[in-house]
Amino acid sequence: MISKRLRASLDSSICIRDIFEEGKKLAAVYGPENIYNFSIGNPSVEPPAIVNEAMKEILDTEPALALHGYPANVGHPEVRQHIADYLNEKYGCTYTCDGIVMTSGAASALAMLSNTILDKEDEVITFAPYFWEYKSYVETFYGKLVPALCNMETLQPDPETFRAAFSERTRFVLINTPNNPTGAVYTPESLKMVASILEEKEKEYGHPIYLVSDEPYRKLAYGIEVPYLTDYYKNTIVVYSYSKALSIPGERIGYIAMEPEVEDFEDLIAGLTASMRYLGYVNAPSLQQKMLMKCVDASVDISIYEETRDILYQGLTEMGYTCIHPDGAFYLFVKALEEDDAHFCEMAKKEKILMAPGTAFYGPGWVRISYCVPAKVAKESLPGFQKLMEMYQK
Amino acid sequence: MISKRLRASLDSSICIRDIFEEGKKLAAVYGPENIYNFSIGNPSVEPPAIVNEAMKEILDTEPALALHGYPANVGHPEVRQHIADYLNEKYGCTYTCDGIVMTSGAASALAMLSNTILDKEDEVITFAPYFWEYKSYVETFYGKLVPALCNMETLQPDPETFRAAFSERTRFVLINTPNNPTGAVYTPESLKMVASILEEKEKEYGHPIYLVSDEPYRKLAYGIEVPYLTDYYKNTIVVYSYSKALSIPGERIGYIAMEPEVEDFEDLIAGLTASMRYLGYVNAPSLQQKMLMKCVDASVDISIYEETRDILYQGLTEMGYTCIHPDGAFYLFVKALEEDDAHFCEMAKKEKILMAPGTAFYGPGWVRISYCVPAKVAKESLPGFQKLMEMYQK
Structure with a gap:
């Protein structure tokens, strides 16, 4: 049953x-x-070491009732502001506290974005090969995942398969760089191509098509700079997880980041806030959120x-x-x-x-x-x- | 958009x-x-105080990589066994480790159960007045919540509205005692009535109809014993949260408990395991799970x-x-x-x-x-x- x-x-x-x-x-x-x-x-x-040190210091110093109590659905404001400041300094972005939504890792962020954006049979394009769970995040909310196969000689996005994957039901494109399963870091040239086709398709269909950038591996790049997606495309929604950067995948902490210029910003935030409740998250775990006040740039x-x-x-x-x-x-x-x-x-x-x-x-x-x-x-x-x-x- | x-x-x-x-x-x-x-x-x-003490002790003694790493989707086996043992001793149940699924609080458990059990337009009955978010947990997965109004003189379930709420699409009944918003604790007589109508309807429709008991307020009862639902109805699925018992709603920790005699037990566990991933939870936060090794019977x-x-x-x-x-x-x-x-x-x-x-x-x-x-x-x-x-x- x-x-x-x-x-x-x-x-x-x-x-x-x-x-x-x-x-x-x-x-x-x-x-x-x-x-x-x-x-x-x-x-x-x-x-x-800072992960455990930060947690213990918080447990020792913050009043327990407030620390363990309900934060806002979207997270503690001081943590969100801290992350916005960090990203703005590091990548020259324009994030505000309101554009950062604390999530239980990247997986939860993707499920919440699917719930927020997709109606039944709406479509999401992703570059293949892709992390198999993407299909689940989309289909759970009765959407459809459409793969656009990469050039298998380079493992970079391919303009022909990408362009062919669109329909008027396309709501967002899910991109993952550094990539699971290939380890590829998509090049600036690839990203320019992706952005330009997205802009063309937004115009063709007359509605925003978001670029959702799933970045759990951003910190794990070897002798190479991973381009930051907002530099390429306006309607970019960044999804981040600390699972790999801090080796804490069991603790489930990450965020969604949207610059204020993303189209329908306020509706998206309202939708994500509701999704946080409707999917049963309520909020990302409080202690893990607070820990980030000390660990936002730490790395294994x-x-x-x-x-x-x-x-x-x-x-x-x-x-x-x-x-x-x-x-x-x-x-x-x-x-x-x-x-x-x-x-x-x-x-x-x-x-x-x-x-x-x-x-x-x-x-x-x-x-x-x-x-x-x-x-x-x-x-x-x-x-x-x-x-x-x-x-x-x- | x-x-x-x-x-x-x-x-x-x-x-x-x-x-x-x-x-x-x-x-x-x-x-x-x-x-x-x-x-x-x-x-x-x-x-x-044991909440913070337990967390700090774990942070001081457990190897960090394992502590913060991925547990199984359904949770740490030793924590699940510990909860099964506790419930078996306290309520005379027959839980095994396999029947305990660690969740990010009760809300996440209810969303996951909806995703596991409901096809589009399947129905869930709940006794009204009810916690408004129940509707969201069901409708997010394209199900339908059907209220059965309580007797408003007593705030106890009413047999007539309850019986009238069934259809062949009814998949589970969601019950909440002690109740939000009324504070009512449903009496043994009410629960006997609920169980007997459920048994009658299972026979009539020829498929299991689960009784999902949402119990975040179980520990908050004043001079009264809150009946344990498995004593009344075989196909009972208990959903628990530590949010109120330990005043830690921001930390998101709870569980789903099913006795092995629940019909389609193995399918349900497989479905919940998948739902843990598909909804983006992956697992309940690891440190909060481990904390329960010391706090399973603690209370504010x-x-x-x-x-x-x-x-x-x-x-x-x-x-x-x-x-x-x-x-x-x-x-x-x-x-x-x-x-x-x-x-x-x-x-x-x-x-x-x-x-x-x-x-x-x-x-x-x-x-x-x-x-x-x-x-x-x-x-x-x-x-x-x-x-x-x-x-x-x-």
Whole structure:
């Protein structure tokens, strides 16, 4: 007696978490040091010490009733102002306190934006390969996710597939850079192209089409600047999460940021405020919000991820694997050695290597390696990848 | 460019929070000691000290990466087991770890249950007067909320309106005791009646109809035992929040509890697990979950609420107001002195008294007084209520 809608979605979903759980079982049998579990994007670098220090200081100094009481649905005003100030200084934006909505991470922000903007059968375009949960955030509110496949030679947005994905029901475009699952950072050229097609389509259909930029990996970029999307397109809504920057994905904290010039700004804020209640959030957790007063620019030591990326990227390309050099996030997107990526992942399990099939990300024929593992694990996995290659060379 | 669906809902909603904000503005003008703001249910009794102690101990002792990392979508297994054990001992239930899903408070649990169980146009019955947000949790997922008006002499469920509310699209019945907005605790006799009609209707329609018991006020009952719903009806799903018991509504922590004998138990758990992701929760905040290892049976000092209730109940009834003696929560439901409860609330503002109109709760002709205010405020509001009564006696 669960809904038919949910039943259909459960039956069709490829759950990467299942692969992760399988990895844990294999670790129990073969020893964790013999399993190379690259299946899920679970941060592996210690949170910066300031996270716990800030929380303890708040618990020690703020009156408990107010600290743990209801903030406004959209969050504590001083936290929102602090984030607006930080972003304005860092990216030259024009955010005000009113344009920052505190959320329970980026996932909640995307679900709330879907609820706020979409009527039944309205459409959302996203660049594929994409994080599979995007489909759920849109379809839960009876919307439709339309993928626009990237150029698979560069993993950058492709103008032709993008333009072809529009219809008059298109309400927003969901963009994710640095990207999950590919690790690609979209270039200024790509973003200019995206903005120019968006402007053209806004004119054609006569209504705003928002660019929703999902940025949980913004801080995880290696020797490269991640462009800030408001520089390219006016109707940009930024979605941020501290899950990866601070290694606190279990604590669920992030925000939505909108500059006042975004079209229908006040309606969007009213809609998000209502969505905060209607979806049952009420507000993002209070202590986690307050913690940001001290941690807004803190970061994990990303050189640890970078080292692991280099080991795997160099190792795999030297063996002959096809892999576009990823500049951000903690993912490598690698071409499978056969068309059936799920079968390729099964083959890899013979070498105790667990990866996620690209089909789950609308990127068939590829696989995702989440390299949020110790460098040692990455290094020791290489002979297994070599044997996997040899299986296909026979 | 927000959705038509949300726009319609925003335009029709009476926002109690607006009254509360108005009260804050009045307090700035007239001094907070001269404003009697009974508009919202914001806990006013200090959280027990164990809440902060537990959080700090966890921050000091648990490895940060694991503490702040992703737990399972449904929550930390040790926390779920701890809650199952507690409930089994206290209420003689048969919960297992698998039947406890950690949620971001009760609101999130209700939204997730709606998403899990409802297809478009499926129906949910609730006893009116009811917490207005129930409508949003159901309609956001394209369901329909059907009110069954209580007997307004007793504020207990009424068998005739209840039976009449069913259709073959009825998927669950949402019950809330102690009740917001009335403060009523539903009696064992009422619950037997509810269960027996539910059993009759399950047979008639040939599918399970769940009883979803929303219990954020369970700990706030004065000299009375609140019956535990699983004792009455097999297909009961309990929804709990620590917001009121621990005065931590801003921290968003609660759970869903299902005994293994609930029909389609495994499908429901799978559906809730998916809903946790699809609605963007991913998981309830990790630190708040862990805190419960030490706080599962802690409680605020409820004698403070009881004293305030007594002052207002005795004061108002002595003046001639009609008010059913409330045994729980922190609400008094009082008959307005005219048919138009919104206008009555406006009249009360002349005496600097802010209350919520019953119409917002599908209880027209009544008003809700949230007595989570200091006893002193309650006492000093009485002359204003007396003058209000006199305005209507002229």
